[in-house]
Amino acid sequence: MLFNSLQFVIFFLIVYSVYLTLTHRYQNYWLLAASYYFYSCWDWRFLGLMLFSTTMDYCFGLAIHGSTIGQRRKLILIASIVANLGILFVFKYFNFFAHNLHRLLDVVNLAPDIQLLHVLLPIGISFYTFHNISYIVDVYRGNVTPTRNFVSFALYVALFPQLVAGPIARPAHLLPQVENKRHITHLMLREGFWLILLGYFKKVVLADNMIPFTKPVFENPDSVHGTQILFGIYAFAFQIYGDFSGYTDIARGLSKLMGFELILNFNRPYFATNPVDFWKRWHISLSTWLRDYLYIPLGGNRLGTRSTYRNLMITMVLGGLWHGAALHFVAWGIFHGLLLVAYRACQPWRERFQQKLQGGRLQRSILHAMSVVIFFHITCFGWLLFAVRGLPDVPYLLGRMFEPLVFNGGLTLATIAVFAGPLLLMEWAEEYSGKTPIVKYWPRPLRLICYAAVLLAIILCGAMERNEFIYFQF
């Protein structure tokens, strides 16, 4: 059941109408039932796996909390992480590793006979596995007291707005909201409606209208050449942003209507000036998860320069692999890892350069704008690695982009300008005023015009083909 389907709209209206009339305890029962129904709409068989994983981590959480022996607590933690990652590995990565191992050993004629698994990838498995791991680790660290109420824990794992594509919730943030009585304030309603409207705009107007331009580039590279490829990559940058941040906005908006506050997942990522800044703005819930549960436990930046670089690379490669079991995702992770390493390595040089520039405000603004534009193009190169069918397509596409060098794909550029332009303009205003969402600060008539314009754009320009969200596959 996609957010951008009539089925979901009806589903949510029913769920919400009933939800508003229930007491807290029954709200949780109702939401859990609705979330399981929502999830089973893709394939009811996936529900069994989620229930198993939920029950397992509920028990592990209580076991860790109940144990006072450090060694035993650690053992349970390891067992839980191995079990969670094991499930993820079997369903998502087994075939990838088996296939690549086979290819590797085939070079020296040692290829073993590995049977590939014919299993479907359960939707949202990466997201809820990370939910569960963060719960177990936080319980182990003593940051969270495990809940004894199974329904509360199950709802923390399965809350339907964030179930299949995040944001990846943290127990310390979401669990108390599940367990305690929720108050729906006037402001939450207002922000919720706006986020839903904006989310639908990003998904059906921005992201889905880019598909006709990105599909030929990434699915049929032979059919394109010249600047059409470059503009196709720009289009993908906006497609993936609109798609994923649109989903998150809708998820956050729906949650707000029900009295939940989900964490911010995107913060105007294309205004980033460097890789560190980018990862503070893009898929924040994943980047902070990787920081807290992988980078810092690996040693973070506490063990010297070389270890820091190694930790950054490990974190980013695994972050890339999280997106999918394919080498181009690994390459995307390596690319971002290298960017972070390079950025760190250049720190002294950057500081000297910035000191020289002190004083001229205009100069600094121009430099800032240039950094945004340059880093956007660097990000776009990353998206090329991310979106291709396989790595051989990358040099092929780059070759076709310049040979023959022709200016084509003007329609792609026009579409980006028409749909991404207004959004970027609004984000620019938010960026420089520090007011988010800026609409909230506008006078009522202006707000009304904005709501109406966004709705009109959704109805008139939105692609009605009910395209899936890209991040569902992860």
Added chain:
Amino acid sequence: MSSSIFNFENFRRYKALPGRDKWWHASVACALLGVSVLSLYIPERIYGRFGCPKPTMATAAVDALSPQTQVLFLGSSHIQWGIRPERYSMEVVNLSSPGMSYACTQRVTQKHIDKVPNLKVAVLEFDEVPLIVNTLKALNNDLRPILELGLAPHELPTDNILIKLKAVAYPILTLPRVTPLDWINSKAAQYPSQHPAKGFAPGYFYTDQVMKPGFKTQHRFNEHLFWARDAWIIRVNLQALHETIDFFRARGITVVLLRLPHHKLYETSRPPTLRKQVERLRESVNSRYGKDEKVQIWDLGHVSSFEDRDFFDAEHINVYGANKLAPILDKKLRALDTTFNYH
């Protein structure tokens, strides 16, 4: 109400909001509703009522209905591709549409009968398609072929509120989107009947393509067999046919049930289930109208003078077939009624 399950605190809190806020919310809701309604008209303004600036075959056919109309052809694409009105010696209008069922035919008839006060003969398609098909489902989201025949959403033959809503919202569901790409490609988004290149006559679909050797009918039969599984729709369509015939007869209009020529490949490989449907239809008409001379069945399905060259595919005749058919039908129509005014 106070209980352990229900809690109306949220509603009470909303009720306690200042009146100004509630007025503001009502204004926002009204404005958004207004925008939604307004948005139904914008694609029509940009792309034309049905996605093309000129009249379509079906809208032209509706416009062609007049007191001079003497013969009305109603049916599915078989009729639409097979009847060239300008080839007949009397005033003929072809009011057909792809996948038109008897239930749709009934609504179209009721809608337009007043425009043809001097109608003498109504020719209804006699075949399995109008009997088994659920037109509104078959057309999926694109209800234009039926709406172009002048039916308003509330006149569609269905009680399904969702389909009626889809029909109301068709400009935003089926017309091209208001995007640079769709604007440039808007011509390509029109379906073939909306941009006739040649031989345009109201209601007639012109094609001079000839059926390719080795043409496979299985796909089409599978589709028909799928539709034929719905016994309820067949009952509804049969009932609609009876009512349509009664409707015409009550006005003194002769009714002809016409089966157009089909390719021998179609006739020989047609599954028994579909064959039975037509036989059932024949029996039903015969038992009910057997004694009425003004209700006739003309089964031209096996006419031997039609060759491979006359067919577009196994069940549709092309322009050569339509040209060959016209004098045959014209002669039969002349024999049927001597009071026709000829061109």
